[in-house]
Amino acid sequence: MTAPAPTHGGYEATELHEVLHRACTAVGLNSTDARLLRGHTNAVIALAEAPVVVKIARRGTPPSNVARTVQFVEWLMSRDFPTAPLHPVKQPVIIDRHTTTFWTYLPQPSYPVTAEQLAKPLRVLHNLPKAPIDLPVHDNIRAIRKSLDAATSLTSEAREYLSDRAKRLDEELGKVRFDLPATTIQGDPQHRNALHSADGRAVLCDWDTVAYGQPEWDLVTVEVHCRRFGYGKIHYRAFADAYGRDITNWAGYRVLRDIRELRMITTNARKTSHTPGSSSEVMRRVQGLIEGDSDLQWSIL
Structure with a gap:
């Protein structure tokens, strides 16, 4: 190999x-x-x-x-x-x-799947009948705490800040009222978890995070990836228009956004033992949270 x-x-x-x-x-x-x-x-x-x-x-x-x-x-x-x-x-x-x-194997062109192309398969997924498989219940807060327990590269100050943030967001999540019915969700829909098929469609891949939960989590994940990784508002707007819902206009958006970003940061903090060069990017993201910079561009890890 x-x-x-x-x-x-x-x-x-x-x-x-x-x-x-x-x-x-x-x-x-x-x-x-x-x-x-x-x-x-x-x-x-x-x-x-x-x-x-x-x-x-x-x-x-x-x-x-x-x-x-x-x-x-x-x-x-x-x-x-x-x-x-x-x-x-x-x-x-x-x-x-x-x-x-x-x-x-699906041969891929040089350009990634767009957020707009993610909309159709996600909408179909969210409207499927309940799968005849015992899927886990989607729980971002639990995943965040598990990653924090396993992370070894965080400073004590960063760990305390992230733990306190998780506790506060967990309390705020309890007050969120979801609009959409719970269903099967992909868990991490994004440009790198989709592929171009031979007939020009976008197909979803990387189903390790599939779960039963609120589709709002999938929608906010797409928004976070568009904003944090440089795709921009126009790119996200095309997704929202194609899906038929703009998650940023929903009352619970900020809480879900902050939790989703916290999970992304803590997951990467847990993985720094495998990718040691990522520690500086994790800490840069943490500093951005501390400073309240919701538009800080993140580097892909």
Whole structure:
């Protein structure tokens, strides 16, 4: 496999090569000359000998969570939902406590999916009947606290500030009145969690965060990504118009926005042991929160 050692994300190339080889062999695929696409939460690898993408989860990722994702995507595919499709093999495959899945490779142009293109599949997702899979309940505050407990790179002052902020926002969340009915949500809809399909549609991918919850969380996530990562108001407006709802006009927007941004910061703080170069960006984001700068541009980690 063509990848440096260690790869981005902290995976050791030798170990990754071995896990990839054994997982591919188990389902009749060839891993020769595979190419690392991404190595943050999961190692995402494109095979050279077949149009397949392999996702290798870190040790410690519960296999049951990955199996649930596979079952959910199989259900989406049975409904012809616009999702990145699974490769038709029995999966997941567990190698040395790494849970591995296989996906159909979709060649991508040089430009990402736009926020406007995210609107249609998200609206369809939010209107699907309840999935016949036991999905977790979406809980950002719980995820924030879990990440804070696991983060090792934060200063004591930053940790205290983020903890206090989470406590205050949890109290404010209890007063929010949601307008939309709870449903299946993607959990992290954004430009990098969607792909162009061969027929020109946008399809959603990376279903690790799928959950049962309020669709307002998905809508505010798109808004945060447009604002924080430089896509701009026009880009977001096209999404809101296409979806049919502008989350920024809703009374609960500020609370959900602040919680979603806090989760993004604390999640990246937890992952700095795998991506040590990200610590300065995490602290820059924290300082922006302290200063109340809601338009500070963030760098992608």
